[in-house]
Amino acid sequence: MSKFEQVTLNYAMDAFEPVIDTLTMETHYGKHHATYTATFNKLLEEAGVADKFNTIEEVLAGLDQIDEAKRTAIRNNGGGYYNHNLYFCNLAPLSEDVHKPTGKLLEQINKQYGSVEKLQEELKTLALGQFGSGWSFLSVKKGGELVTSKSPNQDNPISEGTGNTPILALDVWEHAYYLKYKNLRADYLDKLFSIINWDNVGKLYETGL
Numbered sequence: 770m771s772k773f774e775q776v777t778l779n780y781a782m783d784a785f786e787p788v789i790d791t792l793t794m795e796t797h798y799g800k801h802h803a804t805y806t807a808t809f810n811k812l813l814e815e816a817g818v819a820d821k822f823n824t825i826e827e828v829l830a831g832l833d834q835i836d837e838a839k840r841t842a843i844r845n846n847g848g849g850y851y852n853h854n855l856y857f858c859n860l861a862p863l864s865e866d867v868h869k870p871t872g873k874l875l876e877q878i879n880k881q882y883g884s885v886e887k888l889q890e891e892l893k894t895l896a897l898g899q900f901g902s903g904w905s906f907l908s909v910k911k912g913g914e915l916v917t918s919k920s921p922n923q924d925n926p927i928s929e930g931t932g933n934t935p936i937l938a939l940d941v942w943e944h945a946y947y948l949k950y951k952n953l954r955a956d957y958l959d960k961l962f963s964i965i966n967w968d969n970v971g972k973l974y975e976t977g978l
């Protein structure tokens with residue numbers, strides 16, 4: 770049995786038409802994310818560290834405890850496993866009433882960025898500035914301050930050793946949008962913001978405080 774499993778989706782693969790097409794969802798979750806997950810579990814076994822870590826966060830924060838020969842592959846596949854769990858759990862169909870930040874998260878966004886739109890602009894700018902494959906992230910620092918960032922490949926604020934906890938991950942690998950949006954990463958991001966489950970991001974924010 771694999772120790773680390775993909776997040777279970779509480780929506781159908783066609784739930785985001787026309788924002789994200791069904792084939793992209795099926796390929797992204799069913800092939801890309803599934804392969805990162807299977808490879809990650811296999812690498813942990815091969816490196817003899819499957820029982821050393823209890824959580825994915827521990828693995829990504831403890832890469833220096835892994836044999837150098839396997840470290841980069843575990844960083845890439847473990848990051849791919851983690852980043853996609855965060856990406857997929859923070860999406861919700863347009864019909865659901867969860868697409869606006871509320872409560873403590875909204876207060877903090879307004880305090881630091883002025884508005885949700887300004888925060889989204891900043892995340893979009895970072896995502897567009899990521900040359901090649903990667904991600905942009907919204908994270909929380911101990912104490913509640915929000916931090917935006919971008920990472921190449923399957924890195925993230927945990928594997929980069931920032932100590933911050935990611936609460937939203939925007940995938941800008943071409944596999945996330947190319948079938949529908951071709952080279953238009955900005956259009957994909959504009960539409961992606963319409964299906965973010967801010968309700969869930971808010972829960973993650975309060976957990977990370």
Ligand code: MN
Nearest residue numbers: 801940942945
């Ligand atoms: Mn992806």
